[in-house]
Amino acid sequence: MSFLDASGMTGGYGATDILHDCTLRVEKGQIAVIVGPNGAGKSTAMKAVFGMLRLRAGKVTLDGEDITALSPQERVRKGMGFVPQVNNVFPTMTVEENLEMGAFIREDDFTGTMEQVFELFPILCDKRRQNAGELSGGQRQQVAVGRALMTKPKLLMLDEPTAGVSPIVMDELFDRIIEIARTGISILMVEQNARQALEIADTGYVLVQGANRYTDTGAALMADPEVRRTFLGG
Amino acid sequence: MSTRQPDAAGGGKLRAPLLFAAMAALIVAEGMTSGWNGALVILNMGLISAIMALGLNMQWGYAGLFNSGVVGFTAIGGLAPVLISMQPTPGAFSAGGWGVLLALVVAALAIAAAVWLNRHLTGKAKGLSIVAVLVVGFFVYRWIFDPAVAAIQAINPASQGYLGGLGLPVMLSWPVGALLAALAAWGVAKTALGLRSDYLAIATLGIGEIIVAVLKNEEWLDRGVLNVTGIPRPWPVPYEVDLQANPAFVQWMTDWGISPVTGSTVLVKLLYTGIFGVVLAVLILGAQLALKSPWGRMMRAIRDNEVSAAAMGKDVTGRHLQIFILGAAVIGLGGAMMITLDGQMTPASYNPLRYTFLILVMVVVGGSGNNWGSVLGGVLIWYVWIKAEVWGPKIMHTITMSLADGPLRQHLYDSAPHMRVIIMGLILLIVLRFAPRGLLPEK
Amino acid sequence: MDLLNALVAILNYVVIPATAYGAQLALGALGVTLIYGILRFSNFAHGDTMAFGTAVTIIVTWGLQAAGVSLGPLPTALLALPFGIAITAALMLATDRVIYRYYRKVHAAPVILVMVSVGVMFLMNGITRLLIGVDEIRFDDGARFLITAREWRDWTGLAEPLTLRSTQAITVVVAAVVVWALFWFLAKTRTGKSMRAFSDNEDLALLSGINPNRVVAVTWIIAAALATTAGVLYGLDKSFKAFNYFQLLLPVFAAAIVGGLGNPLGAIAGGFIIAFSEVGVTYAWKKVAGYLGYNADGLLQLLSTEYKFAVSFVILIIVLLFKPTGLFRGKSF
Structure with missing residues (x-):
């Protein structure tokens, strides 16, 4: 069984379903990327995995444990980290305080984890005393990812981490995400920049209207002429 | 307003008539038990409260604007009878x-x-x-x-x-009072509308206190805390002493078996009731027509979803300005009528708890957004406010029965009239929590 | 010499009273801004919370005085203050549990919460009246002056007197300690930081496992402490009258808005801006002008003291017109 196994997810916010029998799986230390057209339910699928959406059918297991009934906060304790797309930092708190808040549920000493985050994102160490709201878009995203890493998650979920940042910063962020995955953390992310994301993905999911359309390795999807034509702009 | 809940109001079409009948029964019961004069005093002030509530309902009920300066608009409206009807x-x-x-x-x-x-x-x-x-x-x-x-x-x-004033008939001062209040409302709304809703609440709190401060201190204008007394009565309300000196009236009363003194006071109050009733009827007719017009529909659309109304190109701030001024004018009219009824202007009596927040309770209890609800709430809450002052000591007497006589019991007993403030708070909180749409919910 | 006398007059009639008043307003505004930042509504009951806390403190003070307990030169009320705070905090927590919590659950619009706070205002107003009545009460005891006019004259030989009432000094010292403690709490403690995080970004705070009920409870306790302290200091400095405390709502809100709602540093600055403007505008400057060689016919008073609330209002309007987010941008707690 996969490390994260979210299978047959069906549900939505109101009466109508957005997700239809959607399945997402991530192996330990691997990167899974969800791509698809606008309105395909990518973010909704991610939120369903995180417990922010009530499912009518389907099941989510993490490391073999059924977590379908748990709230997002409880899932954080079980080892999930989530980075929302927007409003993902505490703007009037310093970088260091943002990371501290990320570790809020931890009872043990988290200075080691903070050092690791600073090693991963050296710029944050330089700006540790600065308010997160005063940082550039790319640096803010680093704070957001760093905050989520403070709970030492086993699965890190990123909702469009590169939205609104420059291509150079995007490449840098993807490099960091690969680095995180190498430490054994599984990654599930939603991306608009499908090409670049699939390049680093071990598994790619193409969603259309809340259902799985194509599922394969990142490289295989990139090579599939049908996927290229329809979703990657040729 | 915007916390819509499932309609808790039962009774269907009969609900409003039944509730108004119950209110009338309360007034009649008051007349039978403690005298018609007292009952009419409550009713007359209740009708004026209903007019003020109608004005506030336009602001809060139609548009969701929180006006915490009703006392100021009431007071500036009350200035009009002084300026218009007193002799120069x-x-x-x-x-x-x-x-x-x-x-x-x-x-x-x-x-x-x-x-x-x-x-x-x-x-x-x-x-x-x-x-x-x-x-x-x-x-x-x-x-x-x-x-x-x-x-x-x-x-x-x-x-x-x-x-002094212009020496003109006092009834002329009623629209003038409305105009004065509208001007004050324009000034404050121009600055505070279009910002966050809390800011209007605080700015109106300020204008309310300042208007009252001006009336208390500008002696050249209204004699300040020295008060203006002897404001003339409107046609056709006579003075009690004149009636009692009129042989025809005395004869008429004697035929009915009523003492001329009681008869004259009751007749005067009845005439006021009639005049206020006509004004209220005209206002509610206008308010109902406005609410059902395209203008009223747009107003409610804005209230229920400001963002989408603005996105559809509606001038939200402009509409709010209109309704705020209109509501304040109605409150000012009520203020002028109240001073006419009292026959005197006593600026020190303008207390925000009584003239701002009590009116707010009337609107909420009656049913935010419903004009008939404001009328019902106005009369009902005024009745409760007056009666609670009497009930307070009685309740306290029962509560303290078991206590031994002593300073504590005396203290509780002495402060019992303040119970009515607590009663009002409880009524407001209970209605907001369990029946946020009030006694007569907006359709 | 005359220049010195002028300065002393300004110090005596403007700077000292305005500093004490500003400190009281700042504490009040901090409470308002804290509730706004965490619970996201303007609490109209805050003035009456100040009145309630002060009333309880006065009653405890009477009890202590009757028992013969005193603080020597300091007012007994300072000893009673912790009791006043505790009882007020208990009432606030009860109010939150019974009244406000429901509206958080249904995500009511802020203006509904303002309306609810009006209901709470009625309740607290009534309870305060039941407890202590509506009359004016003085409850300061202990030493009245740190510097008397006579001592000042003996020391300096200046014609212009200067007095420093002990309540003024106590106000400033207590307010400074309270503000320092509050900022230390918000900046350094885990709970304080979680409150700032909650104020900054509620969703992310929930995601991080911050318990909203705990944050809200701590907020009410701190607001009760600030309101009671502000109310007791104001009452010691001037006198206690429930209605005056209701009227403090306007300058307190004006201070909070001038400083930017939700910004504690701004609330403190706003408190002093309002206090200095109020005192400065309503002070009769004739004497100072006289020392400076200008003998005026009138009092040289810009506004009579009855209009002191107009000063808060005008400053409020100016800020709303030109800088509606407040002079100090952004929330910073």
Whole structure:
């Protein structure tokens, strides 16, 4: 069984379903990327995995444990980290305080984890005393990812981490995400920049209207002429 | 308003008539048990409260605007009967009236100039010139104003010492009161609307206190805390003493088996009830027509979803300005009618708890957004407010039965009339929590 | 010499009273801004919370005085203050549990919460009246002056007197300690930081496992402490009258808005801006002008003291017109 196994997810916010029998799986230390057209339910699928959406059918297991009934906060304790797309930092708190808040549920000493985050994102160490709201878009995203890493998650979920940042910063962020995955953390992310994301993905999911359309390795999807034509702009 | 809950109001079409009948029964019961004079006193003030509630309902119920300065609009409306119907103080105008007017014109010009500069200049020059204009304007204003006021207040200070009025029929002052309140509302709404909803609440709290402070302290205008008494009655309300001196009336009362004293007081109150009833009927007719017109529909659309209404190109702030001014005008009208009923202007009696927040309770209890609800809430809550002062000591008496006589029991008993404030708080909180749409929910 | 006298007059009649008043307003505004930042509504009951806390403190003070307990030169009320705070905090927590919590659960619009706070205002107003009545009460005891006019004259030989009432000094010292403690709490403690995080970004705070009920409870306790302290200091400095406390709502809100709602540093600055403007505008400057060689006919008073609330209002309007987010941008707690 996969490390994260979210299978047959069906549900939505109101009466109508957005997700239809959607399945997402991530192996330990691997990167899974969800791509698809606008309105395909990518973010909704991610939120369903995180417990922010009530499912009518389907099941989510993490490391073999059924977590379908748990709230997002409880899932954080079980080892999930989530980075929302927007409003993902505490703007009037310093970088260091943002990371501290990320570790809020931890009872043990988290200075080691903070050092690791600073090693991963050296710029944050330089700006540790600065308010997160005063940082550039790319640096803010680093704070957001760093905050989520403070709970030492086993699965890190990123909702469009590169939205609104420059291509150079995007490449840098993807490099960091690969680095995180190498430490054994599984990654599930939603991306608009499908090409670049699939390049680093071990598994790619193409969603259309809340259902799985194509599922394969990142490289295989990139090579599939049908996927290229329809979703990657040729 | 926007916390919609499943309709808890039962009773369907009969609900409103039944509730109004119950209210009427309460007034009649009051008349049977403690006298018709007292019952009519409650009813008359209840009708005026209903008019004030109607005005506030336009702001809060139609538009969701939180006005915490009702007391100010009531008070400035109440100034109108003084200015319109009192006899002018002889010599006051020549002594200082023109000076005061000139000073006020200077002040208005200075403010207008500052506004103009604010629009047409930029940078450092703007700030400096605005401050300069306002400072110079202020000193010129005081230089003209102070001696003029001193001259007016020197005239027969024991009974006059103010400009007096125009000596016109008091009924004319009612629309004038509405106009004064509308002007004040325009001033405050122009600055505070379009910002966050809390800001209007706080700005109106301020304007309310300031209007009351002006009325308390500007003796040349309304004698301040010295009060203006003897405001004439509106046609056709006679004076009790005249009725009692009228043989035909005395004969008529004797035929009915009523003492002429009681008869005259009750008749006077009944006439007021009639006049207020007509005004209220006209207002509610207008309010209902407005609410059902395209204008009213747009207003409610804005209230229910400001963002989408703005996105559809509606001028939200402009509409809010209109409704806020209109509501304040109705409150001002109520204020003028109240001073006419009282026959005197006592600025020190304008208390925000009584004139702002109690009216708010009336609107919420009656049903925010429902004009009939405001009328019901106005009369009902006024009735409870008056009766609670009587009930308080009785309840306290029962509660403290088991206590031994002593300072604690005496203290509790003495402070029992304050129970009505707590009762009002409880009513407001319970309605907000369990029946947020009030007794007569908006359709 | 005359220049010195002028300075002393300004110090005596403007700077000292305005500093004490500003400190009281700042504490009040901090409470308002804290509730706004965390619970996201303007609490109209805050003035009456100040009145309630002060009333309880006065009653405890009477009890202590009757028992013969005193603080020597300091007012007994300072000893009673912790009791007043505790009882007020208990009432606030009860109010939250019974009244406000429901509206958080249904995500009511802020203006509904303002309306609810009006209901709470009625309740607290009534309870305060039941407890202590509506009359004016003085409850300061202990030493009245740190510096008397006579001592000052003996020391300096200046014609112009200067007095420093002990309540003024106590106000400033207590307010400074309270503000320092509050900022230390918000900046350094885990709970304080979680409150700032909650104020900054509620969703992310929930995601991080911050318990909203705990944050809200701590907020009410701190607001009760600030309101009671502000109310007791104001009452010691001037006098206690329930209605005056209701009227403090306007300058307190004006201070909070001038400083930017939700910004504690701004609330403190706003408190002093309002206090200095109020005192400065309503002070009769004739004497000072006289020392400076200008003998005026009038009092040189810009506004009579009855209009002191107009000063808060005008400052409020100016800020709303030109800088509606407040002079100090952004929330910073």
